[in-house]
Amino acid sequence: MKAFKKRGALTHFQILSEISKQNPHLKQKDLAETLGITIQAVSENIKTLIEQEYITSKDGRSPYKITQKGIDKVKRDAISLRKYSDSVLETMNHYKTVWPAIAKEDLKKDEIVGLYMDSGVLYAHKKEEDATGVVLGDAAKGCDVALSNLTGLIDMTIGEAVVINLPTIKEGGSDKVNLELIKSVYEQGTTTGKKIDRVAIAGTVSRAVANMLNLPVTIEYAAPQATANAARKGLNVLALCVGDMTKAFTRELEEQKIKFDIIDGGK
Incomplete structure (x- = not known):
C-alpha cells in the first residue's frame, strides 16, 4: 500500500475525505473528534495540505475547500486502499474456507x-x-x-499435563532427581490414568534426566507454549523443567485452561 507509506499520509487522506464532503461548518474540533486525534495535530496537517495545494482556506481556518488536485489525490489513495482491503479480505476468506x-x-x-x-x-x-x-x-x-x-463437530478431548520440577545444578542437578518417580509417571500416565503422548524438557538438567531414562523427547524449544498447544490438541504431556522454569509452564497452562499437576522431582 504505497500511498500510505509516508508518515501522516493516512491522516491526510482522512482529512481530505472529510473536507470533500463539502460541509461548510466543518471545524478543526470536528475533524479531531472524527479522526481521534488532537486539534493541534489537525491544525498541523491542514497547514501541510494547504501548502501542498490540496485544500484552500482563508487564514488557515474553516471553511476549507478541497482543490481539484486534492480530489485527484483522494481518488488515487482510495483506490489504493480498496485494492489493499480486497487483497486482505481474499486472504482471510481463503483461511476461513x-x-x-x-x-x-x-x-x-x-x-x-x-x-x-x-x-x-x-x-x-x-x-x-x-x-x-x-x-x-x-x-x-x-x-x-x-x-x-x-x-459438524470434530470429537476432540483436551489433553492433560504433568509438570515435574527438577533441582537446579546448584542444588545438585540430576544427582538429586528421583529417577524412579519420573519413570513411574511416564509409564503410568497422568493422575487420571491417561497415557503420556509427548515429553517436554526445559533446561540442561531436564535433558540429562531424559537421557538417563531414555525418554523420547519431542518438545524442547518454546516448551511451555508447545506443551499447552499439544494439550489443546488432545495430547497428554510430561514436562520436565528446572527450578523457576516451572512458572512459565503453569502460567501458560492456566491461561489455556489445561488441566495439569505439579510434582516435585527431587529426592
Missing part, C-alpha cells in the same frame, strides 16, 4: 469425507464421522489434502 488435513487414504476431488483427530493431527477419510468436509483436489494417502465446507 480452506482447511488442511492428512489423507488417511487416496481421496478424489469433490468427495465428501469424514474428519477426525488422532494424536493431535486432523485426518480425512471416506468413513462416516460427526464432522465432514469436501475435498478440493485429489490427494494420495499420507499427503496433505485441502478441504472446504466443514460441517
Whole structure:
C-alpha cells in the first residue's frame, strides 16, 4: 500500500475525505473528534495540505475547500486502499474456507469425507464421522489434502499435563532427581490414568534426566507454549523443567485452561 507509506499520509487522506464532503461548518474540533486525534495535530496537517495545494482556506481556518488536485489525490489513495482491503479480505476468506488435513487414504476431488483427530493431527477419510468436509483436489494417502465446507463437530478431548520440577545444578542437578518417580509417571500416565503422548524438557538438567531414562523427547524449544498447544490438541504431556522454569509452564497452562499437576522431582 504505497500511498500510505509516508508518515501522516493516512491522516491526510482522512482529512481530505472529510473536507470533500463539502460541509461548510466543518471545524478543526470536528475533524479531531472524527479522526481521534488532537486539534493541534489537525491544525498541523491542514497547514501541510494547504501548502501542498490540496485544500484552500482563508487564514488557515474553516471553511476549507478541497482543490481539484486534492480530489485527484483522494481518488488515487482510495483506490489504493480498496485494492489493499480486497487483497486482505481474499486472504482471510481463503483461511476461513480452506482447511488442511492428512489423507488417511487416496481421496478424489469433490468427495465428501469424514474428519477426525488422532494424536493431535486432523485426518480425512471416506468413513462416516460427526464432522465432514469436501475435498478440493485429489490427494494420495499420507499427503496433505485441502478441504472446504466443514460441517459438524470434530470429537476432540483436551489433553492433560504433568509438570515435574527438577533441582537446579546448584542444588545438585540430576544427582538429586528421583529417577524412579519420573519413570513411574511416564509409564503410568497422568493422575487420571491417561497415557503420556509427548515429553517436554526445559533446561540442561531436564535433558540429562531424559537421557538417563531414555525418554523420547519431542518438545524442547518454546516448551511451555508447545506443551499447552499439544494439550489443546488432545495430547497428554510430561514436562520436565528446572527450578523457576516451572512458572512459565503453569502460567501458560492456566491461561489455556489445561488441566495439569505439579510434582516435585527431587529426592
